[in-house]
Amino acid sequence: MNKTIKEVFIIFTAALVTGLIANFISPRGIALIRDDSSRYVIDSAGVNNGFDIKKRGKLNKAGFYEPVNIPVEVAKQLFDDNVKFIDGREDFEFKEGRIKGAINISYKEFKDKTIEQKQQIMKDLNKEQMLVSYCSSDSCEISIDNAYEMAKAGYNDIKIYLGGYKEWTKLGYPAEK
Amino acid sequence: MSFLSNKYLLFVLRLIVGGLFVYASMEKLMNQEEFSKAIFNYKFLPDVFINIFAIVIPYLELISGLLLILGIFKRGSSFIFLVLLVVFIIALTQAYARGLDISCGCFSLETVGQKSDILSRIIEDILLLIATIIIYIKSKIIIIKENQQ
Numbered sequence: 001m002n003k004t005i006k007e008v009f010i011i012f013t014a015a016l017v018t019g020l021i022a023n024f025i026s027p028r029g030i031a032l033i034r035d036d037s038s039r040y041v042i043d044s045a046g047v048n049n050g051f052d053i054k055k056r057g058k059l060n061k062a063g064f065y066e067p068v069n070i071p072v073e074v075a076k077q078l079f080d081d082n083v084k085f086i087d088g089r090e091d092f093e094f095k096e097g098r099i100k101g102a103i104n105i106s107y108k109e110f111k112d113k114t115i116e117q118k119q120q121i122m123k124d125l126n127k128e129q130m131l132v133s134y135c136s137s138d139s140c141e142i143s144i145d146n147a148y149e150m151a152k153a154g155y156n157d158i159k160i161y162l163g164g165y166k167e168w169t170k171l172g173y174p175a176e177k
Numbered sequence: 178m179s180f181l182s183n184k185y186l187l188f189v190l191r192l193i194v195g196g197l198f199v200y201a202s203m204e205k206l207m208n209q210e211e212f213s214k215a216i217f218n219y220k221f222l223p224d225v226f227i228n229i230f231a232i233v234i235p236y237l238e239l240i241s242g243l244l245l246i247l248g249i250f251k252r253g254s255s256f257i258f259l260v261l262l263v264v265f266i267i268a269l270t271q272a273y274a275r276g277l278d279i280s281c282g283c284f285s286l287e288t289v290g291q292k293s294d295i296l297s298r299i300i301e302d303i304l305l306l307i308a309t310i311i312i313y314i315k316s317k318i319i320i321i322k323e324n325q326q
Binding site: 003006007008011012015016018019020022023028029030031032033034048141155166 | 209210213214217224225227228229231232233235236237239240241242252253254255256258
């Protein structure tokens with residue numbers, strides 16, 4: 001057992017040192033601590049404490065407006081105000097059921113398009129209009145990723161409804177097939 | 178003679194397990210951000226450890242895989258795979274049980290959304306775990322025998 005521990009220790013140290021050095025040198029290196037805080041700018045507490053839903057996310061260093069996370073009460077309020085909902089799931093899931101009036105922009109296909117192609121796909125939408133991105137539930141990240149892709153393509157007021165289709169239908173809110 | 182065949186069996190198993198882990202590490206190294214996201218999706222690790230994991234695990238797999246193929250530090254590298262596979266299986270099983278839509282991030286970063294896909298990954302990992310246990314135990318026996326001679 002002692003020999004095993006010794007070998008594990010040597011291999012682990014080699015992996016740790018190589019990993020940290022390679023990550024530091026590599027242009028594709030990642031931060032040592034994952035930061036998702038910017039992805040969740042406003043939570044439900046923020047909304048309850050007087051967050052102005054009409055205000056868009058902050059303009060970040062990359063030059064696009066950060067999508068803003070909204071809870072279900074706000075999503076419903078926006079739905080009632082006829083704000084457009086974007087469903088990021090795949091075509092077959094969209095057809096099986098969606099938030100009423102939502103349009104399908106499948107993240108799987110959308111993510112690999114150029115900025116021009118993305119704008120072409122979204123040509124019927126105004127860049128300044130508010131859009132709500134959602135997917136199946138908060139255990140998928142498509143709503144967030146799709147929101148960021150749209151924001152990077154120049155759409156300036158994207159909200160993320162993390163609860164998604166599962167939460168929406170559980171509450172009996174309007175859906176269609 | 179049976180000892181000889183065991184030796185060959187051991188060699189083939191080492192090639193398979195080591196090779197698969199080297200292959201798996203390559204994909205993770207090419208897409209570390211994606212791998213970090215895959216770990217995040219499992220929701221079983223505190224956020225502060227996610228990226229350290231995403232940085233170290235691919236190199237741990239790569240180095241251990243190469244050593245296992247070359248037959249150096251067989252016990253250490255197979256023990257590391259043993260631990261990794263147990264962790265993968267636990268992570269996959271809890272994701273399966275909770276019905277998470279996850280990207281597995283085990284051997285491919287491709288999205289695995291279907292429950293049946295997660296189940297086949299679990300079976301795949303269990304088979305690999307069995308192979309790894311054989312390597313670990315047999316390496317130990319061979320070393321003991323060599324020491325006795």
